[in-house]
Amino acid sequence: MTTPIGKYKLLRLIASGGMAEVYLARQAGAAGFEKLVCLKRILPHLARDRQFVEMFLNEARLAARLDHPNIVSIYDLGEANGNYFIAMEFIDGPSLRAVAKRARERGERLPIAEVVKIVSMAAGGLHYAHELPDADGKPLGLVHRDISPDNILVHRNGMAKVVDFGIAKAANSSGRTRTGALKGKVAYMPPEQLRGDPLDRRADVFALGVVLYEMVAGRRPWEGDSDVSLIGQIMTQEPKPLSTLRSDAPAGLTAVLDRA
Structure with a gap:
């Protein structure tokens, strides 16, 4: 997938599983602002499951309150053109x-x-x-x-x-x-x-x-x-x-x- 999701330009696929895909993405803003993020996108078949989407977004909103140096930060979550996503801190390193x-x-x-x-x-x-x-x-x-x-x-x-x-x-x-x-x-x-x-x-x-x-x-x-x-x-x-x-x-x- 190469089509941008909202304000995020997808650069490359990092990982894919049964629930979501994770991309390295670039967030663009005013005055040349750019930020690398990890974008987790719910797979299309799950995006049609309203119960799953609601739980996913509710849990992500709760997780977004976490502010600790040993927890990956959540910057944004939402929907764009039918794509439900979470934008997270990009960690330059392996699992x-x-x-x-x-x-x-x-x-x-x-x-x-x-x-x-x-x-x-x-x-x-x-x-x-x-x-x-x-x-x-x-x-x-x-x-x-x-x-x-x-x-x-x-x-x-x-x-x-x-x-x-x-x-x-x-x-x-x-x-x-x-x-x-x-x-x-x-x-x-x-x-x-x-x-x-x-x-x-x-x-x-x-x-x-x-x-x-x-x-x-x-x-x-x-x-x-x-x-x-x-x-x-x-x-x-x-x-x-x-x-x-x-x-x-x-x-x-x-x-x-x-x-x-």
Whole structure:
């Protein structure tokens, strides 16, 4: 797609999934003003689903209130020529998954100190979001619901940022069943999410713990040939102790992950 969306000129496709496409785009303004953004565009078949669109926009409006250095900022959201979109901060750097993949291709493991630093920054962003109050000063109860190495971006300056707050809730709240909607994500879901129970901040803490374990150990706590197999393992099995997979892991880190 090359047609501009509102005031945004699409430069190149960054990623595409079952729900949306993400483009690098340029926002043009007066007096030669230009700004690079990431533009997430809902796919056409979902743009016709009013329930999904309403939930998507409602969650995006809530997420736009988040203002933290470790959360990707939302600049704009709306509709142009039938295209529903979110304009977000452009992060000049890869996802944490891509960082780990590059290390693996070099035959290396990510340094534990680097992993802990990145995950700690993501945890700071999540804690801020979990504590975000409403107009009466009460926590809104915002939960990301989709923490994974794909949704933690690492800027070239080393800053880690969480992306896609609220998007998972919109996808899960739509009345339509989407084939493969959970593909690749089950491994990071706590039992209560797999059961379809109400979620709170503990779901994000669980998922971030899985990310930390995976990045340090070089494998996920649970691995299976299918989502069904993974679900069964998460529900019934304890992960292998981290010390059996990464002998150089500090005792304190091993204790935290084994206890979690």
